[in-house]
Amino acid sequence: MPRVRIAYRQEGPARYVSHLDVMRAFERAARRAGLPLAYSQGFNPRPKMTFAAPLAVGMSGCREYVDLELETEPDPAGVFELLRQNLPNGLVPVQVQAVATGPSLMSLVHRSRYIAVGDVPVGLDTGALQVGLKRFLGRGEIVVEQKRAKGVRRKNIRPGIYSLSARLDGDKLCFSMELKAGSAGNVRPDEVLAVLGKDLSLVPESFAVWRTALLSRAGRLLWDVKGDSIC
Template sequence: MPRYRIEFRKEGPARFISHLDLVRTLERAMRRAGLPLAFSQGFNPHPRFSLGAPLPVGVKGEKEYLDLELVAALPVDEMLKRLNDQLPRGLKVTRVWRIPDDAPALMATLEKATYRVDVSLAREITQEDLQRSIDGLLETPEVIITRRAGEDKEKVLDIRPGIYALSGRLEDGRARLEMSLAVGNRGTVRPEEVVLVLAERFGLPVKDEQPDVIRTGLYPAEPEKSYGG
């Protein structure tokens, strides 16, 4: 059966849709678009599609991906138009292409994600101050954090191997950070964890408010890397 990879944006009001609600919204759009969907077997069959790494609620995604299986081939431009005609505001398909029928699962291929993170600052700093905090983190061989793993459990992780790149600049009293972080089945580093480490250990005067996070891309894995969880 033909398989397709779909690139889409998740922004505006759609960024507050949970992962589960996103799955439901996409399924409804596919059905209303009249796509010849392939379905799973069993008592409660569902369309055969899978998303890349889930986005936390409130985080925008500029290049998100899903894989979709059909029972009959369709032109990719027709699929794009049909889906966009049915998707709600804030969700938009930007590209569709055919992938090999035996291509590995999308989630299994992902290694890293890039993010743009705007952080409000509690006081004025210079570009040199910001760079000093960033360099301090990047020059540290280990960055140990404690992550909640359920209501009563915690997990201790070294996230430093999963921080591939980090840079920043000051804009209008805020720090804009660009990050390349581990994501996928072999481990994930969260951008808010990087911000917390910069604040608590490397002197970045972050205001006590949620940073504005945009995931700008997802990228394939390379072999023999493992990190986080």
């Protein structure tokens, strides 16, 4: 089946929408637009849609991805325009491209970049910030605890923190991070903020977070992964 890959932003009110609900919103938009979605077989046919990586509730996405399988050969420019007209507020198409059949979108994702912006803790200056950051990154092991159905799981997130920097911008504190993403060893920005929160006495919940990029193992955009030596 022909496939289109859609890059979109998820912002404004839509950042409070759960992944499952975003899926439904895409399906409905495609139906309103009259896109010939391909459906699965069986008692409960579902549209063939694959998302690159679920976005956490509350987070904005600057460049999220979904693959739609269609019944007919798509015209990417036409699909872009139809989605632009039919997606609800806060889900905004950025780019549409036909893609050849290949590995699933999810399996391509290995890294994510984030920006987190929040209030500067009282008394924190650039010097103290950089010292704190250096100490944080200098730790060989950073263990967070995850609550699971079967008790608590401990996980070392340090290997999954590929880069982390911070700067002060007026009364705002901005972090940029690149973290491991995907099915194994995924690190969430709120986990990083929670640990940093203790080090720098900041309030993690007061940070607005954007996921700015989803990248392949070699750090490429998901459009253009042919160059990746096979993942």
